[in-house]
Amino acid sequence: MGKVIALVNQKGGVGKTTSSINLAASLGALGKKVLLVDLDPQGNATTGIGIDKGELSCSVYDLLVGKAELKDVIVKTKFKNLYVIPATINLAGADIELIDMSRVDMSFSKNGQLKKHLDIAKETFDYIIIDCPPSLGVLTTNALTAANSVIIPVQCEFYSVQGIVQLLNTIRLAQNGLNPNLAIEGVLLTMYDSRTNAAIEVVEEVRSYFKEVVYSTIIPRQVRLAEAPSHGKPIIAYDPRCRATDAYLNLAREVVEKNGN
Numbered sequence: 001m002g003k004v005i006a007l008v009n010q011k012g013g014v015g016k017t018t019s020s021i022n023l024a025a026s027l028g029a030l031g032k033k034v035l036l037v038d039l040d041p042q043g044n045a046t047t048g049i050g051i052d053k054g055e056l057s058c059s060v061y062d063l064l065v066g067k068a069e070l071k072d073v074i075v076k077t078k079f080k081n082l083y084v085i086p087a088t089i090n091l092a093g094a095d096i097e098l099i100d101m102s103r104v105d106m107s108f109s110k111n112g113q114l115k116k117h118l119d120i121a122k123e124t125f126d127y128i129i130i131d132c133p134p135s136l137g138v139l140t141t142n143a144l145t146a147a148n149s150v151i152i153p154v155q156c157e158f159y160s161v162q163g164i165v166q167l168l169n170t171i172r173l174a175q176n177g178l179n180p181n182l183a184i185e186g187v188l189l190t191m192y193d194s195r196t197n198a199a200i201e202v203v204e205e206v207r208s209y210f211k212e213v214v215y216s217t218i219i220p221r222q223v224r225l226a227e228a229p230s231h232g233k234p235i236i237a238y239d240p241r242c243r244a245t246d247a248y249l250n251l252a253r254e255v256v257e258k259n260g261n
Contacts, residue, residue, distance in 0.1 A: 002035075002122040003259055005129055005185050006147040010170070011163045012134035014155040015190030015219060017044045018229070019251075020131035022244075023151075025049070025234030026252035028081035032126040035074065037118070038087035039143055040133040041094075046086040049077050050232030053088050061090040064113045064142070065097055070120055079237060083125070095138040110138055111178055115146035126261065136170050144174035149185035154206055156192045156199035156218075161206065186258075188251065190219040217251040220244055 007020045017040065024036040038045040038060060043053055053059075056075075062068035063085065073085050102110040118128055130143045144150070150171060154160050175182050187210045193199050207214050219225075220243050228238035235244045 002033075002125040003127055003149070004118050004122065004147045005127065005149050005151055005255075006132055006143040007130065007151045007153060008132045008140060008143065008167065008171075009153055009163070010134060010136045010140075010167055011155075011160060014153045014160055015188075016134070016153045017048065017131050018225065019151070019153050019188060019190060019219065019248075020045055020129050021048045021229070022225075022234050022236065022248040023251055023255070024127070024129040025079050025082055025236050026248045027127050027129075027255065028079060029236055029249065030252055030256060031081065032256070033081050033124070034083065035121055035125040035128045036082065036084045037114075037128060037130040037143075038084060039091070039114070039130055039139050040087060041089060041092040041139075042133075043087040043089065043091075044229065045131040046084065046088075047232065048229035049079065049082065049084060049234060051075060051077070051084060051086050053086065056086055056088060059088045059090060060085045060114075061088065061094050063117055064091075064094055065101070066113075070117045074121075079234060091139070098138050098142075111141045111145045114142040118146045127255075136167075140170075141174065141178065144171065144182060145178045147179070147182060149183040151185045151188055153188045153190050154202070155190050156196075156202045156221075158198055158202065161202055184213055185255070187214045188217070188219065189214065191221040192218045193221045215251060215254050217247055217254055219247050219251070 028034045058068040098110040222244045224239045224242045225244040228235045
């Protein structure tokens, strides 16, 4: 049975999509069968692994609102063991549509639509990685309901740390009302620049607060990592020899070791 991990942070620009793409691709490179779920209306995870949104007949939006089945929306990528449920701009209105559907049909769970499909996908995939939008709306609560655990990416800058308390409150609410088994998989430090005192201080502060939950791996700030999505490739395919490739492979190894599979 596979594991569903959501990458969540309501703050944008913390490396959430980059980490979703590259963790998924690195797990695939380690021999795990991986499904990447793009739950962000911007669809950056979709284009970041080389999927042309213009050629898609359906997307995660169709899955959530009941217009498609799981088998219809899963797309095989050109990267080893990596599949994706893509997102398009249609997803932007899904929050409101799901709320409206729950008002019309009291048995319809606006927060549980993704879970019922990913519970099926867990029978096929070793890992399911969800890239959440930078908000705490219905799409994110769908992810928190479906997930076994969450990874919290934290940019190594001062303001990134301030939003963690609000995110932890949201996770606790999800645990209390939607998914009592939801766990924190780990805290991932991203965009680290060792030349700045601020980055070093953030690492110390996060490690002091979260202790062993923080991954040993720290993702460096690197130009090649920022370039890769525009070429539709994870960093492991774009530049196999760069430091960021090593970092995400190490992160994937940590995830596999922690989960024992």
